[in-house]
Amino acid sequence: MTTYKKRKIIDKTMCSIAFLCAFLTLVPLISIFGYVISKGITSINLDFFIHLPRPVGEPGGGMSNAIAGSFILIGLSCLWAVPVGILGGVFLSEFGNNKIGATVRFIVDVLNGVPSIVIGIFAYTLFVLPMKSFSAISGAFALGVIMIPTIMRTSEEMLRMVPGTLREAALALGISQFRTTISIVLKTALPGVVTGILLAVARIAGETAPLLFTAFGNRFWHQNLNQPIAALPLQIFAYAISPFDDWHRQAWAGAFVLIVMVFLISLISRFALRRKI
Amino acid sequence: MKDEVVVSDLNAYFGNVRALTNINIAIKEKMATAIIGPSGCGKSTFIRCINRLHELVTNAKVSGKVLLGGSDIYSSEVDPIQIRRKVGMVFQRPNPFPALSIYDNVAAGLKLNGIKTKDHIDDIVEQSLKMSTLWDEVKDKLNVSGVSLSGGQQQRLCIARALAVKPEIILFDEPCSALDPISTAKIEELIFKLKQNYTIIIVTHNMQQAARVSDDTAFFLMGELIEFGKTQDIFTAPKDKKTEAYITGRFG
Numbered sequence: 001m002t003t004y005k006k007r008k009i010i011d012k013t014m015c016s017i018a019f020l021c022a023f024l025t026l027v028p029l030i031s032i033f034g035y036v037i038s039k040g041i042t043s044i045n046l047d048f049f050i051h052l053p054r055p056v057g058e059p060g061g062g063m064s065n066a067i068a069g070s071f072i073l074i075g076l077s078c079l080w081a082v083p084v085g086i087l088g089g090v091f092l093s094e095f096g097n098n099k100i101g102a103t104v105r106f107i108v109d110v111l112n113g114v115p116s117i118v119i120g121i122f123a124y125t126l127f128v129l130p131m132k133s134f135s136a137i138s139g140a141f142a143l144g145v146i147m148i149p150t151i152m153r154t155s156e157e158m159l160r161m162v163p164g165t166l167r168e169a170a171l172a173l174g175i176s177q178f179r180t181t182i183s184i185v186l187k188t189a190l191p192g193v194v195t196g197i198l199l200a201v202a203r204i205a206g207e208t209a210p211l212l213f214t215a216f217g218n219r220f221w222h223q224n225l226n227q228p229i230a231a232l233p234l235q236i237f238a239y240a241i242s243p244f245d246d247w248h249r250q251a252w253a254g255a256f257v258l259i260v261m262v263f264l265i266s267l268i269s270r271f272a273l274r275r276k277i
Numbered sequence: 278m279k280d281e282v283v284v285s286d287l288n289a290y291f292g293n294v295r296a297l298t299n300i301n302i303a304i305k306e307k308m309a310t311a312i313i314g315p316s317g318c319g320k321s322t323f324i325r326c327i328n329r330l331h332e333l334v335t336n337a338k339v340s341g342k343v344l345l346g347g348s349d350i351y352s353s354e355v356d357p358i359q360i361r362r363k364v365g366m367v368f369q370r371p372n373p374f375p376a377l378s379i380y381d382n383v384a385a386g387l388k389l390n391g392i393k394t395k396d397h398i399d400d401i402v403e404q405s406l407k408m409s410t411l412w413d414e415v416k417d418k419l420n421v422s423g424v425s426l427s428g429g430q431q432q433r434l435c436i437a438r439a440l441a442v443k444p445e446i447i448l449f450d451e452p453c454s455a456l457d458p459i460s461t462a463k464i465e466e467l468i469f470k471l472k473q474n475y476t477i478i479i480v481t482h483n484m485q486q487a488a489r490v491s492d493d494t495a496f497f498l499m500g501e502l503i504e505f506g507k508t509q510d511i512f513t514a515p516k517d518k519k520t521e522a523y524i525t526g527r528f529g
Contacts, residue, residue: 097335163372165368165370165372166372166374166375168330168333168368168372169366169368169372169374169435169438170374170385170389171330171333171361172328172330172361172365172366172368172439173361173362173365173385173386173389173438173439173442174358174359174360174361174362174386174390174442175358175385175386175389175390176358176389179389179390180389183385183389184374184376184385184389187374187376187377188374188375188376190376
């Protein structure tokens with residue numbers, strides 16, 4: 001009886017500690033959310049979305065160019081990182097049960113851990129130096145490199161979850177390996193693959209370091225993709241370290257918009273995952 | 278009756294493990310042939326050699342000859358895809374494609390092989406579903422997902438899917454082992470009907486089922502073909518002691 005009581009006490013204690021730890025992780029998230037929302041919501045207005053930044057000293061203006069720039073950068077990154085990531089995932093899951101697969105998997109995992117500023121330097125030497133200009137393209141390259149590991153590994157996991165019997169059923173109908181992989185296996189895993197893409201997008205939406213010396217930022221509408229382009233995180237960074245109150249206010253508004261964007265993307269990805277195979 | 282599938286000296290391996298040893302058998306056209314035997318005796322491996330599905334397993338190997346209508350399916354110039362269109366297969370567990378509708382499940386073999394004429398596909402889908410006796414149950418919901426059907430219906434959907442590519446032979450790998458008795462009866466009835474037009478090879482654990490649906494029966498044990506003959510003879514007067522022991526339930 002005493003051991004039973006002791007066990008019960010230990011059970012209760014451990015349970016409380018576990019709950020406390022779970023709760024503790026929520027504290028920073030909720031406080032960040034609360035702080036950004038309270039600071040941001042008072043600073044945000046329609047002007048913020050439709051106007052360009054004003055020159056120093058002139059109040060008002062907005063970040064329309066940075067919001068558009070962020071979307072352009074995300075779109076450009078997806079344009080090359082999504083196909084590379086998905087096809088890489090297909091390789092790993094369908095043909096990667098060997099040494100080559102294991103090597104690729106290892107390298108991708110290492111790439112996932114490379115600090116994003118290092119990837120920025122890499123993009124800088126590869127694009128900015130030869131082109132002699134900061135550009136949207138170099139920014140999209142850096143962001144794409146950050147996206148690929150996430151997309152590749154989630155695609156692989158999702159494709160692996162497709163039962164082997166479906167592959168056999170398709171092959172037994174005389175469907176080629178290629179069509180089986182694309183039209184049956186990938187199609188079945190699609191909701192999960194889309195989730196992986198959205199997670200990667202949410203991750204790069206807020207990346208600042210790799211954009212510092214690639215996309216660089218721009219106070220005006222971008223001219224073309226070979227030129228510097230504004231991005232929300234860059235604009236927030238520039239405004240937050242400035243000495244002007246009005247710019248601080250706008251930096252909070254930018255942070256608010258960014259956090260809402262990422263939150264919406266995560267929400268959509270949750271929804272996509274729910275109707276999984 | 279003509280011989281449709283003639284197998285000579287067939288050996289199948291998983292890596293270094295030999296799963297089938299020197300199988301020689303001639304399966305007759307438009308008849309149902311049952312393959313019986315205890316678990317792990319190579320029944321499934323045997324039928325998977327007939328549609329060249331066995332070789333897809335890592336390190337799997339095949340030697341010997343399988344003649345289909347007189348030509349060897351393992352000769353080097355033969356495309357396995359062409360063989361698989363001639364030899365359909367229905368698996369142990371119903372496995373409709375979950376991402377596809379009922380209609381697209383049946384049409385998959387046509388659409389993904391490049392047939393695009395919609396009227397033609399419509400016709401074949403209807404024919405195939407009628408043949409597999411599923412048409413009346415699904416004709417009003419062809420656009421719903423295939424996995425929304427019951428297990429027995431799903432298995433008939435898989436049969437329709439196999440029929441749609443117009444095979445000559447249909448392999449059944451324990452098609453009823455995951456189904457309830459009523460669904461089982463429906464599938465058996467269907468197989469009985471199908472053998473008028475198709476050559477049927479059915480692997481089964483259920484000896485009553487073998488007796489009900491098949492004309493010929495082959496008994497496999499430890500990767501070898503022990504006895505092959507008329508179903509009636511195998512069940513009433515087996516020549517081999519091991520066959521007798523198995524069908525009377527002394528092992529397996």
